[in-house]
Amino acid sequence: MATIVSGSEGVSTLVAALRNGDVVGFPTETVYGLAADIRNDDALQKVFAVKGRPTSHPLIVHIADPEQLRELTTEMSVACEALTRVCWPGPLTVIVRASVRVSRICTGGRDTVAVRLPAHPLAQRVIRELGAPVAAPSANRFGHVSPTTARHVVDDLGNDINVVLDGGASDVGVESTIVDCTVNPPQILRHGAITPEDIRHIVASCGTEVVLDSSGPSRAPGMLDRHYAPRARLVLHETVDAVPDDGAPVLRCDSNLVEVARHLYDQLRDLDARHIPVAHVVLPARQGLGYAIRDRLSKAAAGL
Ligand code: TXA
Ligand code: MG
Numbered sequence: 001m002a003t004i005v006s007g008s009e010g011v012s013t014l015v016a017a018l019r020n021g022d023v024v025g026f027p028t029e030t031v032y033g034l035a036a037d038i039r040n041d042d043a044l045q046k047v048f049a050v051k052g053r054p055t056s057h058p059l060i061v062h063i064a065d066p067e068q069l070r071e072l073t074t075e076m077s078v079a080c081e082a083l084t085r086v087c088w089p090g091p092l093t094v095i096v097r098a099s100v101r102v103s104r105i106c107t108g109g110r111d112t113v114a115v116r117l118p119a120h121p122l123a124q125r126v127i128r129e130l131g132a133p134v135a136a137p138s139a140n141r142f143g144h145v146s147p148t149t150a151r152h153v154v155d156d157l158g159n160d161i162n163v164v165l166d167g168g169a170s171d172v173g174v175e176s177t178i179v180d181c182t183v184n185p186p187q188i189l190r191h192g193a194i195t196p197e198d199i200r201h202i203v204a205s206c207g208t209e210v211v212l213d214s215s216g217p218s219r220a221p222g223m224l225d226r227h228y229a230p231r232a233r234l235v236l237h238e239t240v241d242a243v244p245d246d247g248a249p250v251l252r253c254d255s256n257l258v259e260v261a262r263h264l265y266d267q268l269r270d271l272d273a274r275h276i277p278v279a280h281v282v283l284p285a286r287q288g289l290g291y292a293i294r295d296r297l298s299k300a301a302a303g304l
Helices: 007-019 041-051 068-072 078-087 121-130 150-157 196-204 257-273 290-301
Strands: 003-005 024-026 033-037 060-062 092-097 112-116 163-165 177-180 187-190 233-237 250-252 278-282
Touching (some): 003 150, 007 033, 024 150, 068 112, 078 092, 078 196, 150 163, 150 257, 233 290, 257 290
Parallel strands (some): 024 163, 060 112, 092 177
Antiparallel strands (some): 024 033, 092 112, 177 187
């Protein structure tokens, strides 16, 4: 069973494990990641094995200094420079052309790579002390709800990894916004806490538009219709008035969206812990953080 470590000692333990080729649980401000040293192909392969994830679904590379992006890519668009300058450190992932230095195991065989600079201070310390970026998908079993505490990681993957660094509950609570910067105009592939309005505003400063396309057939492999899923069946409603009075619990996700995002996955896990078969959900409007919350809830509700 994995051990939960914390503080400076915890950072050193995690870095030693990464150097040893282990995969480890590490905190970020969005959700917890399952991290491996990007220089170690065996460790990268372990990430796919532990998660139960197809090897064609690429991993996000986490850096601690914006300069590290230049070693991972061959070209940077003006929009990418603006987005990373404004949003990093923070919950933004950019897709860029991968340099030869990036293992194709990490990219799922593609010539593009996803990169982000997390805001969580412990995530940054781990990457700095290791002296190299780490690849990290969310630290959940494939298709399951993403973890927002060290305990969630142990609950899901505790039998397959040795150590998780505790960085407290993730502040944002939903995965990063992904923007494909290899195309012009840039395209939002996954909604997150950096909203479409933010992205549009930033790229407009470079005289560019942005394509909002996370509803069509996804260009980000691994973003299946049913994902982020609890066992409970979720019934989605646009307004609270539409919720039938049938005694099933009601999750209000239509106001205080920062709080809703922060606690979303914990609430979904909680439904399962309480063996609740069906719950009603009131969705937020399509604006700001509402896009990301709607996206995760639709995926959690799909296919049942
Ligand atoms: O907030 C986050 O992004 C968290 C934390 C741990 O940083 N990570 C995360 O990773 O959500 P993961 O693996 O669960 O989701 C990564 C997504 C996948 O849908 C994958 O398909 C997409 O990023 N992705 C990665 N590399 C890509 C690429 N080269 N082209 C298109 N999509 C890519
Ligand atoms: Mg994930």
